[in-house]
Amino acid sequence: MIRTVLAFFAFALVVCALIVFRPFSESQDMAATGSASDVEVTRAITPAEPVVAPAAQAIQPQPQAPRPRRPETSDVSMDDMTASVLADLGFETETPEAPNVEEQQIETTAGILASIESVTGQQVELAPRQTLRTLVVTALREGQSDDYIDALVNEAAATGRVTVPEVMVTSDGRVDTAVLLENLVTHAIIASGGNVPVPDVDPTTNPGVEVRVVQRAQDAVQARFYTVQTGDSLGAIAVKFYGRVDLFDRIFEANRQTLSSPDLIRTGQRLVIPALDA
Amino acid sequence: MKALGLAMVLTTAIAGMAVAQDVRITTFRDSSTFVLNGKSFTIDRIQDRDNVLTGEFARTSRQCPPFCIQPMIVAEGVATVGELEVMDFLETTASGGRGLLIDSRLPEWFASGTIPGAVNVPFMTLEAENRFRDDILVALGAQPQEDGSLDFAEAMDLMLFCNGPWCGQSPRAIEALVEAGYPAGKLSYYRGGMQAWSQLGLSVMIPSTEG
Numbered sequence: 001m002i003r004t005v006l007a008f009f010a011f012a013l014v015v016c017a018l019i020v021f022r023p024f025s026e027s028q029d030m031a032a033t034g035s036a037s038d039v040e041v042t043r044a045i046t047p048a049e050p051v052v053a054p055a056a057q058a059i060q061p062q063p064q065a066p067r068p069r070r071p072e073t074s075d076v077s078m079d080d081m082t083a084s085v086l087a088d089l090g091f092e093t094e095t096p097e098a099p100n101v102e103e104q105q106i107e108t109t110a111g112i113l114a115s116i117e118s119v120t121g122q123q124v125e126l127a128p129r130q131t132l133r134t135l136v137v138t139a140l141r142e143g144q145s146d147d148y149i150d151a152l153v154n155e156a157a158a159t160g161r162v163t164v165p166e167v168m169v170t171s172d173g174r175v176d177t178a179v180l181l182e183n184l185v186t187h188a189i190i191a192s193g194g195n196v197p198v199p200d201v202d203p204t205t206n207p208g209v210e211v212r213v214v215q216r217a218q219d220a221v222q223a224r225f226y227t228v229q230t231g232d233s234l235g236a237i238a239v240k241f242y243g244r245v246d247l248f249d250r251i252f253e254a255n256r257q258t259l260s261s262p263d264l265i266r267t268g269q270r271l272v273i274p275a276l277d278a
Numbered sequence: 279m280k281a282l283g284l285a286m287v288l289t290t291a292i293a294g295m296a297v298a299q300d301v302r303i304t305t306f307r308d309s310s311t312f313v314l315n316g317k318s319f320t321i322d323r324i325q326d327r328d329n330v331l332t333g334e335f336a337r338t339s340r341q342c343p344p345f346c347i348q349p350m351i352v353a354e355g356v357a358t359v360g361e362l363e364v365m366d367f368l369e370t371t372a373s374g375g376r377g378l379l380i381d382s383r384l385p386e387w388f389a390s391g392t393i394p395g396a397v398n399v400p401f402m403t404l405e406a407e408n409r410f411r412d413d414i415l416v417a418l419g420a421q422p423q424e425d426g427s428l429d430f431a432e433a434m435d436l437m438l439f440c441n442g443p444w445c446g447q448s449p450r451a452i453e454a455l456v457e458a459g460y461p462a463g464k465l466s467y468y469r470g471g472m473q474a475w476s477q478l479g480l481s482v483m484i485p486s487t488e489g
Contacts, residue, residue: 108403109410115397116417120375120434121315124417126410163409 070173073263074163075101078235078245081133081165082183088137091191102131102163132162136180150177167235167248169263176233183235183245196243198276224273234262241273250274301325301479303365310365312373312395319394321365324479335476345444348469352449355462358469359437361478367437368395377435378418382448387441393475394483401451404458415458430461437466442473
């Protein structure tokens with residue numbers, strides 16, 4: 001009986017370990033499988049379509065350079081991050097601020113250190129930590145340039161000092177601070193009662209954009225596709241097509257088959273861009 | 279009359295002493311006293327021999343999962359201990375500054391009553407998801423190395439407990455500590471937890487009022 005229990009326990013442990021570490025997840029296999037799988041999958045979706053030239057160029061295999069460390073992502077959504085930064089900057093935002101996991105962890109840990117100290121009498125202090133929020137707010141207050149903020153955030157993310165929302169991770173493993181800064185502006189406009197127009201994306205001037213007419217049983221619909229360019233984040237793609245970061249979910253949901261997580265988009269990957277009113 | 283009064287007082291005092299010694303911890307000791315960081319703690323037992331458990335610790339059938347029966351040995355090299363070892367640990371190792379008794383439960387449970395001298399370190403704060411786990415480990419005596427790893431040679435001895443044999447929180451905390459590199463020999467597990475502690479009528483500390 002004990003053996004059975006232990007066996008089950010061990011099995012549960014292994015399952016938990018697999019879930020936590022995801023040894024077979026796409027993030028680690030990515031370099032190996034590369035863009036070859038993209039070609040197959042996208043063709044499977046539209047078998048009769050000829051592949052147009054710009055896309056074909058983009059699908060060329062990338063040179064296998066050693067990958068830089070990918071930024072660590074957090075569960076904080078882009079909107080909560082934006083709302084908290086705006087709140088820190090004194091804006092009235094429309095949504096109540098959701099609890100931030102990282103900031104809660106800092107608070108809990110500081111509490112534990114205090115109670116350990118109360119029993120041992122040995123002074124222990126939590127080293128001051130920066131979060132993406134404090135980093136961006138401080139830089140904005142200082143009036144730093146976008147480039148400076150980008151370099152600052154990327155340096156902090158590359159050394160694992162801050163975590164970032166998934167939609168900010170680009171196809172080449174950097175942090176897309178432009179999309180955060182853009183979202184700050186969008187939210188500030190919405191907060192002050194303004195409207196954010198849906199941009200009109202011209203396929204002839206925007207690399208990677210394709211517009212096709214797809215024949216369905218009853219009717220024909222216009223479908224848009226986008227081939228991920230170097231340096232794109234899912235958030236930036238949502239801004240490009242919808243004008244708003246928070247609609248990234250539409251693109252993510254429509255591409256679940258080839259995209260396991262919003263931070264794992266790859267250069268050359270072909271994404272379906274669903275129409276907003278559909 | 280005076281003599282009668284004196285006799286009554288004496289009788290009451292003797293009866294009182296007799297009651298105080300009625301429910302001892304062991305034959306030769308009636309309480310455990312120790313000092314942590316200048317603060318004195320005493321553990322003894324409820325002297326009312328008709329006292330019975332009510333409420334949370336009188337329950338027999340919690341849903342499993344998650345409240346499943348825990349094994350006697352939770353990890354290789356981690357000793358499982360009973361109440362007397364908990365008191366010894368507090369009197370010697372903890373009061374000597376070389377160890378900590380850790381309540382692995384959530385703060386709400388800790389606040390509702392814990393073993394005197396225990397420190398609340400909720401199990402999930404020791405898991406890898408807590409990005410500040412290393413700060414806790416350093417507070418427990420681990421030394422940060424130049425390459426970013428931790429050296430546990432000088433780390434404190436930790437004794438962990440939660441709600442009892444049906445509580446998986448301290449086993450999870452132990453597992454997380456071992457995974458973080460904490461030496462199993464420095465860890466022990468009080469499996470009986472608050473359930474067995476309360477069952478024996480041992481002193482329970484309410485942290486909010488007693489510090």
